[in-house]
Amino acid sequence: MRILMSALQPGGGIRTFFRYIYSQPCFSECSFTLVAPGRSLADFLAEFIPDNRITVVPARHGNLAFTRQLRELIADGDFQLVHSHGFSAGLLTELARTGYRIPHLMTAHDVFLPAQFSGWKGRAKHVAMSLLFRRMTMIHTVTEDAGRNLLEFFPAIERRRVHGILHGVDTEYFRDGTPRALKAELGLGEQTPLLGFFGRFMGQKGFRLLVDALEEIHRTRSVVPLPHVATFGWGGFIREDYEYLRNKGLTDYFHQCEQTDDMAAAIKGVDVVVMPSRWEACGLLGMEVLAAGVPIVGSQCIGLREVLEGSPAQTVPVGDSRELMKALVAELSERESRRSDFVRFQPVAVEKFHIKRPAERLWRLYTQMLAGERA
Numbered sequence: 408m409r410i411l412m413s414a415l416q417p418g419g420g421i422r423t424f425f426r427y428i429y430s431q432p433c434f435s436e437c438s439f440t441l442v443a444p445g446r447s448l449a450d451f452l453a454e455f456i457p458d459n460r461i462t463v464v465p466a467r468h469g470n471l472a473f474t475r476q477l478r479e480l481i482a483d484g485d486f487q488l489v490h491s492h493g494f495s496a497g498l499l500t501e502l503a504r505t506g507y508r509i510p511h512l513m514t515a516h517d518v519f520l521p522a523q524f525s526g527w528k529g530r531a532k533h534v535a536m537s538l539l540f541r542r543m544t545m546i547h548t549v550t551e552d553a554g555r556n557l558l559e560f561f562p563a564i565e566r567r568r569v570h571g572i573l574h575g576v577d578t579e580y581f582r583d584g585t586p587r588a589l590k591a592e593l594g595l596g597e598q599t600p601l602l603g604f605f606g607r608f609m610g611q612k613g614f615r616l617l618v619d620a621l622e623e624i625h626r627t628r629s630v631v632p633l634p635h636v637a638t639f640g641w642g643g644f645i646r647e648d649y650e651y652l653r654n655k656g657l658t659d660y661f662h663q664c665e666q667t668d669d670m671a672a673a674i675k676g677v678d679v680v681v682m683p684s685r686w687e688a689c690g691l692l693g694m695e696v697l698a699a700g701v702p703i704v705g706s707q708c709i710g711l712r713e714v715l716e717g718s719p720a721q722t723v724p725v726g727d728s729r730e731l732m733k734a735l736v737a738e739l740s741e742r743e744s745r746r747s748d749f750v751r752f753q754p755v756a757v758e759k760f761h762i763k764r765p766a767e768r769l770w771r772l773y774t775q776m777l778a779g780e781r782a
Contacts, residue, residue, distance in 0.1 A: 408436060408773065411486040413477055414443040415466070415496040420516050422448070423691065424492070424549075426455040427576060431766035434460065437773075440486070442466050442477060470499055477503035487777060492516060494536075497546075501539045510544040510776045517688050518553050518709055519560040537561050544776055547769065549574040549689040552713045570772055573713065574689045575762040578698035582757050584671025589637055593662050600634035600739045603677030605670075605692055606684065608643035613683030613706065618652045619728035620683075620735060621660065629736045636661045637677060674699045678746075679738050682711065685725055690714040697756035702742075702749050704734045718756065719748040 414421055429439065429452075439461040441448075449463040467476045481489065481504055489511045491500040497513035504511055524533045540546065540561050546569050548554040554571030558564060590601055602621075606612030617636065624630055638661060645663075652661055667673050674680060680696045680703045687710030696703040697718055705715050707722045715722055721738060723730040738745055 408438070408488065408777070409486050410437055410439050410488045410490055410773070411477070411480055412439050412441040412443075412461075412490045412492065413466075413473075413496045413500045414441065414492040415473065415499070416493055417443045417445060417448055420688070420691075421492050422451060424514070424516065424574070425452060425461070427574075427762045428766050428769060429461060430455050430457065431763060433763075433767050433770040438462075440464060440480070442473070442480070444468075474499045474503045481507050481509055488512065488773060490514065490773075497543070498536060498539050501542055510779070512545045512547055512772065512776060513540075513543050514547045514549070515553060515557060515688070516549065518556045518686055520686065524560075533560075537563050540564050543568065544779075545570060545772065547572060547772065549765075550710050550713045552709050553688050556709055572765050572768045572772075573760075574691060574694075575760045575765045576691055576694045576698065578694070578757040578761045581671045581674065581695045581698035582700070582753060584669070584675055584699060586675035587669070587672035589664075589673070589676035593635065593637065595635055596632070599632045600630060600679070600742070601677045602634055602636045602735070603674065603680045604636055604638045604640065605674070605680065606682065607640045608645040608648045610644075611685050611687075612640070613685055613726075614638075614640070614648050615651055616683040616726065616728045616731055617681050618648075618655065618657065618661075620732035621657060622655050623729070623732045624736060625657070625660070629732075630739045633660065634735070634739060636681075637673075638663050639667060639673060641666055670695060671699055674701050678702065678742055679704060679735065681731075681735070682706065683723070683728075683731055684708050684711055687711045693720070694756070694760040697749070697752065698760055700746075700750045700753035700756075702738055702745050704731065704738055706731075714760075719745070719752050 441461055442464045444466045452461050466473050477500055489509055491497040491513045493516050541564055548571045550573055551571035554569045604617055608614055625633055674696055682692055682705040684706050686708050690711035693711055693714040703720045705711050705720055705722055706725045708725045721734040723734050
C-alpha cells in the first residue's frame with residue numbers, strides 16, 4: 408500500500424504518533440512518503456521505524472507552496488491513499504486533492520475551543536473549515552472524546568466519516584521500567600512525598616493549578632512531611648511559571664529536572680503523577696502512568712477523562728485547585744494502599760492501552776477506505 412502523508416507541525420504529539428503507530432508489524436507492507444518540515448524528523452523516525460517504511464520529503468515553505476507540492480505528488484498517481492496529520496495539514500491537503508479521486512484520511516491531533524471561532528473572522532474561518540472537513544473521505548480522532556468535540560463544532564460532518572480510535576503507548580516499556588532514585592537525587596528522605604509534573608509549561612497543562620494546590624497544602628499542613636514536586640516539562644512559560652511559585656515562597660519545594668529519555672524510570676520514581684490539564688486530544692501520559700502502575704491524579708478534561716475512566720485514578724473538575732488539593736491530600740494520606748490499587752490495575756492498563764490495538768484499527772481503516780474507493 409503506497410500512502411502519501413502530510414504534516415505541517417510535526418511536534419511532540421504527532422512525532423509520538425508516528426513512532427508508536429508506524430513501527431507496528433501491521434504496516435510492514437506499507438510504503439509512506441511524508442511531506443513535513445524539519446530536518447530532524449527523518450533522523451527521529453529512523454531511530455524507531457523499520458528501514459524504508461517512511462521517506463521524509465522536506466515541505467516547501469508557505470501554505471501555497473505546500474499545497475502545490477502535495478498536488479504535484481498526488482498528480483503523479485503513485486499513491487493509493489493520502490493521510491494528513493493535524494488540522495492545518497488536513498485542510499491544505501484537502502485543497503490539494505481537489506479534482507482527484509484519491510481517498511483522504513485526516514488524523515485530528517487536537518481539539519477545538521470556543522475562543523477559536525469568535526468574531527466575524529472566526530465565523531468565516533469556521534465556514535471554510537466546515538466545507539473542507541465535509542469533503543474529506545474519513546476523519547480519525549485519537550479519542551472518542553475528541554470525535555465528539557469535532558462533531559460538536561462541525562455538526563454538518565457526516566457521523567459515519569468520523570472514527571474515534573483511542574490511542575495507545577508502548578505499555579510493556581512502562582510496565583517493565585526500573586524506578587529512578589529521584590528522591591535521593593534531589594536530597595529528599597524516603598518518607599517525603601514526591602509529586603511528578605511531566606507537562607509542558609503552558610496554560611493548557613495546568614501547572615499553576617498544581618502550584619496553588621501545593622500552596623494550600625503547605626498553608627494548612629495537611630500532609631506531613633510536606634510534599635515536593637519534580638517537574639520535567641520544557642519550553643513555554645517555564646520562567647514565568649517558576650517566578651509564579653517563587654512569589655508564593657515555594658521555591659524549595661519544586662525541582663526542575665532535566666529532560667529524560669527514560670520516562671518509565673522517572674514516572675516510577677515519584678509517588679503520584681499530577682495531570683491537571685485543561686484539555687487534551689488524548690492523555691497519553693495518563694496511559695503511561697497507569698501502565699507503570701503508579702498513582703495519578705488528573706482533571707476531568709476532554710481527552711483525559713476517557714483515559715482515566717474505570718481506573719483507580721482520582722479526577723477533579725477542570726481548573727479547580729481547591730479540589731486538586733483535596734485529592735492530593737487523600738492520595739498522599741494513604742500512599743501505600745493507593746499504590747497497591749494502581750499495581751493491581753496495571754495488567755488491565757497494559758492490555759487496554761497497548762499500541763497494537765489502535766495500530767491495527769488504523770490499518771483496518773486504511774483497507775476499508777481503499778475497498779470503498781475500488782467499489
